Amino acid sequence: MELDFSKITVNELLEALGKGGHKPGSGSAAALQGMISAKLAQTVIAISSRKKYYETYKSVLPKLSEMSADIENNILPKLADFFQQDAYYFDKAIKARTATLKAEAASDFYEASRLRKKEADELKMSVRIPLEIAELCVNLARISLYVFNNAFKSARGDSHVALGGAIASLAGCLSIVQLNFLSFKINHFYWTKEMSEWYNDLKREYEKLKGEVDNCVIILEGEVSGRMALYSDTNNFLEKYKVDKEWTENEIEKLASEFQNLLWNHHKSIWGTYLTSPRQIIHPQTIFEEVFDYDFGEFPHLDNDDEFAECAGYIDQRERHIVLSNKYSSEVRNFTAAHELGHALLHNQTVLHRDIPLDGSNPGPRSITEKQADKFATFFLMPKRQLLKTFSELFNTRKLLINDNTAFNLIRGSESDLRSKIKNRRDFALKIASADIYAGHPFKSLAQQYNVSVIAMAIRLEELDLV
Incomplete structure (x- = not known):
């Protein structure tokens, strides 16, 4: 009875991989590596979809959801199937090879000739299946790269491992295919040529993708370097200024x-x-x-x-x-x-x-x-340069005075109308700090824009001599 490698425990699988047999072999291992990468990518997508991260990732969630569905409904089932198929068909090729050697040892010329042809036919699936696995891993690598760049940032270790695993699986499949090509003679030339074209397409994708693994590391190194520079500058700042004294x-x-x-x-x-x-x-x-x-x-x-x-x-x-x-x-x-x-x-x-x-x-x-x-x-909260710029943009002046022009733009009344509502400079500053329309143009008030109280903004306007 054939062993279903998709249903045994991890320890049993590792033992089977390491005991020196031919199954599960390198093709199955590549499929398994692809499945692990697929699950890691799904994990990061699932975290990004959590309610508490919705606002951060809402713009990419539709695409992430499509990618997760592709993994679940297409990539994972096919990789699981190829995991089993590779072991099955390569086993058939090995058995055919064993039978050929036995016929040769028995000097059975015609039987050995027949079995060699059968052996080559059986081996064709050991080329096609790795190519199919490689095709899936190209897609998976693209997904993992998108997840790394756009999904939950704190789980980029998972998405980077997913990317690296998919590309390693792809590279392994390309090696398997090349190795198996060596077994085919001239009578399989056109078939080998057809498979080589498929191989070359995948090789070009591999060349594009393999540098992305290093690029992701460089991105993370840059972020760490940026953080270290921030902490260094902050510590220097504190050493310079954090002294108890009577500051002016x-x-x-x-x-x-x-x-x-x-x-x-x-x-x-x-x-x-x-x-x-x-x-x-x-x-x-x-x-x-x-x-x-x-x-x-x-x-x-x-x-x-x-x-x-x-x-x-x-x-x-x-x-x-x-x-x-x-x-x-x-x-x-x-x-x-x-x-x-x-x-x-x-x-x-x-x-x-x-x-x-x-x-x-x-x-x-x-x-x-x-x-x-x-x-x-x-x-x-109300830095001078920024507040002066905002004030000038809203009121089209460097300083507001109580006059007919200001009164009309502010309350659509006269100077006397404005003065009847304002008793002193503080009242005027409060009016300007809370104003949300001027010269017919609505806007968020200065207090709202800087998220301070109206009184705090009014005092700051007086300090900067803007009213």
Whole structure:
């Protein structure tokens, strides 16, 4: 009874492969390697399809789904079939060869001649089947390469092994075919020529694909190199600036600007993609998690030693924790996170540090370190150069004055109408910070664009003398 190699255990299969017999042989091994690669590619596709990764991979999920279906319904069943067939037909070729040798030993000329012809016919399947396996592995390698480049990034080890396995299986099949070609004489010339054309097509595909294995390693090496450069520059930055002292506002603004330049220079390593605008790096949570390796959490209620004081967030630099209360608005949480980022860059306290709700307005008496962290948050979230550019684009001026032109563009009224609604400069700044239409053109307000409170933006507009 023939042994079904697709139904035995892994250990039994390995024992069969290594015991020195001819089955399962190299063709079956190539099919098995292809099946392992196929399953690895499917694994990465399945992870990419999980709900929590949907937003990241939604643009490629339809194609990934088609590829997974191709693996499941076409590639895997055929490879499994060829795994068994290769062992069966090569066994027939071996038996035919054994019978030929026996006839030759018995000096049975005519029987030996007949058996040699039969032996060659049996061996033809041992050429065709590896070519079929190679054809499937070309398709599988293309799928694996697409999966490596587009699917779940943290599982690229799996997709790279899938790619390497598919290409190795392809290369092995090409070698098997060439070796078996040596057994065919001139009377099989046209058949060999036909199979050689198929072989040459597959060889060209192999030449295209084999360099991709090295390219994938180079891609990962580049990402690691980028990360190491980021960490080196960040450590140098901290060694330069993380000193307890009485920082001036100009010094803090310069520090915030230099830190943003550092982030922009390394944004591909941090965000995993090329960003289109420096404003996209103004995201404290990502910076804490990807640059400083802090755990970032948000909870409804934070433990507080003072039952009468509100706590919007805290930083623990020793344990590398950032925790915010999500009972506050996104603008308050964003300013609080940037404030804690200021502590991480400027101050050396290792004990738990807690903060009251922060929105960028005047919170009353505060320590020097708290004021420094507040100013950092202001400069970081609303950088001067970027805000000036945005302001000019929205209001088509370097500075807004209360006059008839401004009043008409802002409220479709006169200067006196505008002055009746505005009592002082702060009121005007608040109006501009929250404005979502000017000169008939609607837009997201400055406060919304920079994800800060209206009061924080108003104060910044006054500081930059924009109103």
